[in-house]
Amino acid sequence: MVNTALITGSYGGLGTCFVGIHAERGGDLILVGRSQAKLEAQAKEVEEKYHVTVHTIAADLSAPEAAQNIYDTCKSNSWTVDVLINNAGFGGRGDFTRERTMEQDMSMIAVNIETPTRLMKLFLSDMVKRGSGKVLNVSSTAATLPGPLQAVYYATKAYVTSVSNAIWRELQGTGVTVTALMPGAMRTGFADTGGLADTKLFSNAVDPKQVALDGYNGMLKGELNVISGLPGMQKPMMSLAPMFPKKAMLNFVYNQQIAGSADK
Numbered sequence: 267m268v269n270t271a272l273i274t275g276s277y278g279g280l281g282t283c284f285v286g287i288h289a290e291r292g293g294d295l296i297l298v299g300r301s302q303a304k305l306e307a308q309a310k311e312v313e314e315k316y317h318v319t320v321h322t323i324a325a326d327l328s329a330p331e332a333a334q335n336i337y338d339t340c341k342s343n344s345w346t347v348d349v350l351i352n353n354a355g356f357g358g359r360g361d362f363t364r365e366r367t368m369e370q371d372m373s374m375i376a377v378n379i380e381t382p383t384r385l386m387k388l389f390l391s392d393m394v395k396r397g398s399g400k401v402l403n404v405s406s407t408a409a410t411l412p413g414p415l416q417a418v419y420y421a422t423k424a425y426v427t428s429v430s431n432a433i434w435r436e437l438q439g440t441g442v443t444v445t446a447l448m449p450g451a452m453r454t455g456f457a458d459t460g461g462l463a464d465t466k467l468f469s470n471a472v473d474p475k476q477v478a479l480d481g482y483n484g485m486l487k488g489e490l491n492v493i494s495g496l497p498g499m500q501k502p503m504m505s506l507a508p509m510f511p512k513k514a515m516l517n518f519v520y521n522q523q524i525a526g527s528a529d530k
């Protein structure tokens with residue numbers, strides 16, 4: 267089926283993979299990101315390589331009006347969004363009280379929570395009216411537990427999985443689905459942006475390609491959650507995590523995210 271996917275954070279590590287997967291299947295694209303120059307370069311490359319139609323919308327997703335502007339741009343150009351991939355997001359290492367600034371954490375909440383929620387509110391009602399549509403929200407395995415030294419980031423992802431799962435149930439029978447993708451640590455721009463590159467958490471980070479493919483395929487099937495990118499013992503450890511005492515888990519996550527912990 268040829269359809270159009272709107273992908274936020276399209277030129278980031280995971281976003282680039284989603285773009286390639288969708289275009290390879292003959293799907294058209296609406297690429298959303300902050301840098302118009304990067305969007306245009308990506309659009310040109312994708313059009314030449316896959317012979318699909320690619321539109322771009324430059325938007326800073328931390329702005330409260332971003333989602334409405336994106337929706338209005340699609341409407342005024344008669345671009346139908348069949349697939350919405352809320353992929354843009356960022357983390358940031360640091361003590362909540364003594365290191366992270368108000369601006370950093372509020373901007374994170376806007377990009378990771380507010381704008382994806384607004385985009386769903388706007389695009390889902392059109393999808394339901396048409397009786398078809400797919401949404402993939404990029405959450406994280408961080409959604410499953412609190413994250414000392416990335417307190418707000420982990421909480422934003424808990425929100426993403428929770429809201430996605432609740433809406434998944436509400437949409438039953440409409441032909442529209444919402445899937446949450448929960449990746450482990452991946453080799454993308456994320457670790458550098460968040461000051462996490464030298465932490466234990468990123469010692470075994472995986473290539474994002476398989477994670478994107480798992481998420482995309484899970485979205486097409488309308489799955490609830492897709493967990494991907496956990497090498498070795500990480501996947502069984504994750505399912506056992508709720509059985510460990512909470513204070514021990516908080517210590518574990520804290521130690522994983524101490525600056526320089528990768529070498530220890």
Ligand SMILES: NC(=O)c1ccc[n+]([C@@H]2O[C@H](COP(=O)([O-])OP(=O)(O)OC[C@H]3O[C@@H](n4cnc5c(N)ncnc54)[C@H](OP(=O)(O)O)[C@@H]3O)[C@@H](O)[C@H]2O)c1
Pocket residue numbers: 274275276277278279280281298299300301325326327328353354355356357377404405406407448449450451452453454455456457459
């Ligand atoms: N990498 C991991 O270990 C990991 C693990 C679990 C979940 N995730 C999630 O995966 C998703 C994709 O991240 P990634 O790993 O691919 O990281 P990435 O390479 O840093 O890509 C993030 C993308 O989000 C965009 N973005 C950030 N802030 C934005 C803003 N204010 N307005 C518009 N775009 C903005 C970035 O654009 P700019 O370059 O212009 O900032 C970039 O295109 C995120 O939701 C992240 O939370 C990542």
